[in-house]
Amino acid sequence: MSSLGKKCKSRIIFPLIFFLIPNFFSQSIYSKDNFQNQKSPLKEIKLNKKIISSENIGIGKTIQEAKLDAALNAITSVVGTYLDIKKEININSSVNNIGVQRIKNISQNYLEFNRGNILSIDVLSVDQKNNLFYVKALVRVIEENIQEYVDEFSFEKRKINLDIKTIRDTNKKLNNNITYLMEDLFQRKNSTNYKYIKLGKENFLESFNYQSYCKENLKNAIGFCEIFKQDFILNDFCWLECEISDREMIKKEIKTYNIINDLKNKKDLIIIPFKISIRNDYKEIYDNVLDSISLDSKAFKNEKINLLNFNNYISNFVEDNNSKSYRKDSRLVIFNDIHNQYIKSYFINNKKERNNYYPDLFSEIKFKTPNLLFEIKDQFGKTKTRALILKPHFKFNTKYICENNLIYLLNKNPNTKCNNQEVKYLKVFPTLNHFPISKTIDFSLLNNTYYQELELAPIVINSEENFVLILNINEFNLNMEDTISLKFISLEDSYKIIYENENSQLDFDQRDLKFGNDIEELKINLKRENFINKFLNFFKGESQ
Amino acid sequence: MIKIYKFIKFIFIYSFLINIQFFSYDRNLKAQEIILNLDSCNWIPIKINSKSKQTIRFCLANNQKDLYEVKFNIKNKKIISKRFIGLLNGTMVYKGNNLIDQNQDTLIKLKRNNGKLFFYKCKRVDCYDNLSNYKIIGIKKYFWKI
Numbered sequence: 145m146s147s148l149g150k151k152c153k154s155r156i157i158f159p160l161i162f163f164l165i166p167n168f169f170s171q172s173i174y175s176k177d178n179f180q181n182q183k184s185p186l187k188e189i190k191l192n193k194k195i196i197s198s199e200n201i202g203i204g205k206t207i208q209e210a211k212l213d214a215a216l217n218a219i220t221s222v223v224g225t226y227l228d229i230k231k232e233i234n235i236n237s238s239v240n241n242i243g244v245q246r247i248k249n250i251s252q253n254y255l256e257f258n259r260g261n262i263l264s265i266d267v268l269s270v271d272q273k274n275n276l277f278y279v280k281a282l283v284r285v286i287e288e289n290i291q292e293y294v295d296e297f298s299f300e301k302r303k304i305n306l307d308i309k310t311i312r313d314t315n316k317k318l319n320n321n322i323t324y325l326m327e328d329l330f331q332r333k334n335s336t337n338y339k340y341i342k343l344g345k346e347n348f349l350e351s352f353n354y355q356s357y358c359k360e361n362l363k364n365a366i367g368f369c370e371i372f373k374q375d376f377i378l379n380d381f382c383w384l385e386c387e388i389s390d391r392e393m394i395k396k397e398i399k400t401y402n403i404i405n406d407l408k409n410k411k412d413l414i415i416i417p418f419k420i421s422i423r424n425d426y427k428e429i430y431d432n433v434l435d436s437i438s439l440d441s442k443a444f445k446n447e448k449i450n451l452l453n454f455n456n457y458i459s460n461f462v463e464d465n466n467s468k469s470y471r472k473d474s475r476l477v478i479f480n481d482i483h484n485q486y487i488k489s490y491f492i493n494n495k496k497e498r499n500n501y502y503p504d505l506f507s508e509i510k511f512k513t514p515n516l517l518f519e520i521k522d523q524f525g526k527t528k529t530r531a532l533i534l535k536p537h538f539k540f541n542t543k544y545i546c547e548n549n550l551i552y553l554l555n556k557n558p559n560t561k562c563n564n565q566e567v568k569y570l571k572v573f574p575t576l577n578h579f580p581i582s583k584t585i586d587f588s589l590l591n592n593t594y595y596q597e598l599e600l601a602p603i604v605i606n607s608e609e610n611f612v613l614i615l616n617i618n619e620f621n622l623n624m625e626d627t628i629s630l631k632f633i634s635l636e637d638s639y640k641i642i643y644e645n646e647n648s649q650l651d652f653d654q655r656d657l658k659f660g661n662d663i664e665e666l667k668i669n670l671k672r673e674n675f676i677n678k679f680l681n682f683f684k685g686e687s688q
Numbered sequence: 689m690i691k692i693y694k695f696i697k698f699i700f701i702y703s704f705l706i707n708i709q710f711f712s713y714d715r716n717l718k719a720q721e722i723i724l725n726l727d728s729c730n731w732i733p734i735k736i737n738s739k740s741k742q743t744i745r746f747c748l749a750n751n752q753k754d755l756y757e758v759k760f761n762i763k764n765k766k767i768i769s770k771r772f773i774g775l776l777n778g779t780m781v782y783k784g785n786n787l788i789d790q791n792q793d794t795l796i797k798l799k800r801n802n803g804k805l806f807f808y809k810c811k812r813v814d815c816y817d818n819l820s821n822y823k824i825i826g827i828k829k830y831f832w833k834i
Contacts, residue, residue: 383765384726384745390830452829456736459827581832593832597802 199268202279207270210279215265322433326502329430330603332512332588334634338426339589341516341630344417349410349614354401357417361576361610364485365449368578372401388449389578399540400573404614408565412618418630421608422589427481430605431488434477437501438490440465445486451580454487461489462597469493475505476595476602480579483607506600514587517633517641518551518570518613523625530554532638533630536572536611538585540564547571554645567614576610584609587632723750724758724770731805731826742768746805746826753778755798755805773807773825774798784811803828 202214264284271278328335344357358369368388370376376398382391389397407413422430435441444457462476473494480487494506516533532552537545544550546562547569560568574584581604583591589609592601613630615622633641724747731746743760747770755776759768774780774796784792791813799806799822806822808815 384729384743384760384762385829390833452732452736455829455831456732456734456827458831580830594834595831596828 197282197284199280199282202281204277204279205275207277207279210270210277211265211267211281214279214281215283322501325429325433326505329590329605330502330505330509330511332514332590334512334514334632337423338430339420339422339632341632342419342421343628343630344419346414346416346628349404349407349413349415352415354404358576361417361419362578364482365578368576371398385452387451390451390580393578393580397575397578400537400575403537403540403564404573404575404612406565407567407614409616412616413567414615414617414622416613416615416628417610418613419608419610420587420589422605427607431479433501434479434490434492438477438492439469439474439495441488441490443486443488447485449485457487458489458595461491462595465491466597471597472599473506474598475600476598477605478581478593478602479605479607480582481607482579509592509603511588511590511592512635515633515635515638516572516587517629517631517637519629519631520620520622521627521629522623528626529556529620530641531570532633532641533570533572533587535586536574536584538574552642554641567616569619570613570615572611572613574609574611577606579606582606582609584611587611722754722756722770722772724748724756724767725750728752729758730829732829733826734824745829746773748776752776776800781812797822803831 200214200217202210202212202217204210204213266282268280268282270280324335325338327333329338354372355369358372359366362368365388370381371378371394378391378394378398382394386394404415440461442457442461444454446454458476458478465474469491470493475492477490477492478487479490492505494503513534518529518531518533519527520529521527531554533550534552535544535550537550539545542562545564547560547567548562550572551570553569560566577584581593581602583593583604585591589606591604593604595602615628726747728749729745729747733744733746743762745758745760747756747758748754749756753775755773756770757773758770760766761768776798777800778798780796782794782796784794786792791811793812795808795810795812795815797808797810797817799808799819801819804824805826806819807825808817808822810816810821
């Protein structure tokens with residue numbers, strides 16, 4: 145019995161040992177050394193800074209005013225975009241005089257703020273004619289902070305006193321303009337001309353070649369054009385992951401492409417590709433502004449677009465900076481320069497000494513929804529049709545495919561069906577925007593994205609975005625000599641135009657408001673009259 | 689008695705064949721074939737070598753718990769090798785040399801925090817489960833994905 149017991153025991157224990165031994169020896173325990181936190185070397189992009197002397201004449205009611213004017217003119221002459229600005233005024237003033245005054249202000253702001261600070265002002269001569277002072281001054285402009293310079297020279301009271309005032313006034317104005325520029329950018333107000341629209345060649349949809357359009361536009365990411373091929377297989381293109389884009393973006397792009405391809409009455413439709421881009425000079429302005437207020441900034445050369453490298457770069461950047469600042473008070477801004485193939489990140493934290501330009505950056509930003517004004521003019525320049533384009537066709541459910549919800553036709557009462565397969569008047573589709581953190585859900589180069597480690601959503605600024613405008617020529621009675629224009633319109637001007645349009649349909653006696661420049665008054669009246677409630681959903685915008 | 693012994697033996701062998709977990713919660717002996725879903729390869733190593741032919745990803749098995757380090761050959765679209773690391777948001781226990789003294793066990797913990805993948809190995813007696821003791825082994829593949 146005992147020998148049997150021993151035998152039983154050994155037979156039970158043996159299999160147990162057999163099962164357990166592999167567990168003891170197969171410990172593939174990870175060595176921590178394999179996972180050292182190694183950061184990939186990133187290429188830095190540095191901008192050259194210059195000091196430029198410029199001889200200028202300023203005009204003003206006082207000498208001080210004239211000197212200030214000379215200082216501002218100096219910045220303008222350094223930038224050398226005066227002609228460009230004049231052109232802007234001409235173009236924009238054609239919008240039925242609405243916004244002319246505003247644009248004048250914008251130009252002034254634009255003139256006032258450009259890359260840098262006034263370093264010194266030497267008055268060469270002063271003349272007085274018709275109660276106006278003409279000051280000729282030699283102005284030196286530098287990109288670096290002027291404050292230290294002013295402090296250093298404040299000991300030389302006799303010469304410097306007056307100049308310090310001018311310099312400080314100028315720079316105070318610059319600070320105000322930085323706030324103005326920041327508000328315009330981050331709230332998407334469309335108040336400045338930092339972005340522009342470039343219309344491509346029109347074509348009948350029937351004969352439009354999407355492949356060549358793609359290749360022309362995405363020269364730096366031509367691989368993305370593969371997705372428009374008939375034999376394209378997503379699972380092959382993105383076997384483990386996609387390099388240029390991500391699955392969601394590609395699926396959406398293909399869906400848009402298919403919707404455009406499946407549109408009915410193609411022979412009546414023309415397609416006009418267009419691009420919204422940020423102006424080169426503003427690119428530098430915003431780079432300087434963001435650089436000056438950020439805790440850290442770093443550029444990443446993205447020549448061979450690889451999302452994983454980009455992801456790694458951002459991750460390292462955030463990790464480095466998160467340790468330096470309080471999480472709730474930090475905002476990441478990512479600037480994606482598509483043309484020059486680099487991405488620059490700015491880590492901004494809420495410190496008074498560094499950032500008093502735009503405190504709203506550290507709370508929820510109420511984004512406005514920018515609109516476009518579409519206009520057809522005949523060969524004599526007379527307006528045939530105008531429409532506000534409120535949103536691009538970016539979603540495919542019933543609510544968003546209705547043209548009624550996407551455009552506002554002036555002088556027409558559209559009653560269009562909600563149909564994905566038709567373009568009754570016009571529709572705009574976002575397309576060829578492959579970068580996954582860029583959301584082309586409206587006509588803005590700015591959107592927010594998501595980053596789990598950051599309390600406030602990172603903001604993405606794209607240097608350009610692509611769209612196509614599809615137009616039904618029958619509805620608009622489009623002729624060969626007609627011209628089509630597409631321009632940004634501010635939220636306030638959109639209100640005005642809609643209000644004008646709605647009011648023009650009322651009897652004269654019922655009109656109780658004459659347009660002035662007081663936007664607040666206009667808003668109050670709009671609210672009271674409750675005219676445009678149906679559009680408010682579009683104007684409310686989205687918040688992060 | 690012999691019948692009882694045979695019955696016990698049968699139970700042992702049968703159980704071993706159908707489910708090794710009956711004996712141990714250690715997944716290291718897992719016998720069944722692992723099915724990896726490529727969509728669950730959500731993490732990349734901290735350092736990426738884009739020139740290397742081999743690509744490493746951290747992938748979850750279909751049960752969404754077992755985490756593997758997987759080497760891929762992207763060009764040929766094949767898995768070269770896979771190595772079991774541990775249980776996501778769980779603890780793996782490896783018995784120490786002293787089978788009786790549980791303090792000698794080695795624990796391996798894996799955590800996901802803010803999209804990052806954290807790894808912690810310790811002797812049970814010295815373990816202190818604080819995130820600062822963990823090492824980051826991987827980061828989220830796409831930071832913008834929710």
